[in-house]
Amino acid sequence: DQQVKQNSPSLSVQEGRISILNCDYTNSMFDYFLWYKKYPAEGPTFLISISSIKDKNEDGRFTVFLNKSAKHLSLHIVPSQPGDSAVYFCAASGLSGSARQLTFGSGTQLTVLP
């Protein structure tokens, strides 16, 4: 049972346009959400996060939106650049006993075309 879903395995966007990556979750106990970017054969790089008490967090070209009632979050990248081409993982954080665990989505491959 996938608790965090990224339904689009891939997305292609023209350079300079907006990229929108989506993520849905089912567990209402998740209270912190993160986006990671990953290049092949490298570890995930943290991009941006949002607490469940907020609905928007912005950092430069990256903005994450959270809709708690819909259990949906999205990552907006604007303007998109070719260097943004990578796999993007959505992750949700919740307490499991005394420890906090990340549950990852399956990832979306973003390709930004020059």
Add this chain to the structure above:
Amino acid sequence: DTEVTQTPKHLVMGMTNKKSLKCEQHMGHRAMYWYKQKAKKPPELMFVYSYEKLSINESVPSRFSPECPNSSLLNLHLHALQPEDSALYLCASSRRVGGTDTQYFGPGTRLTVL
């Protein structure tokens, strides 16, 4: 500074070998994690250490043996692995186990079991 280092970068081992993966962070983080990632899949949690004590073991086979010698170091000892254990092994750290803390990942060790 959000650097987590991992050595070696690549490792090839036979099924009868014993080897170790090493992870190091100097950010003062007290929670450290091992993940396994197969190609085109999200990272899967293996172990969580909190204040140098094992707090989560996600039913990982005993041929994987974690060790946390001090607050900066995390090892993963490997023995009698199977070819299906070939994967990217990722280490991560965060300030705390509880609380909304971001996990920072190392670059990973690419393991091939022959």
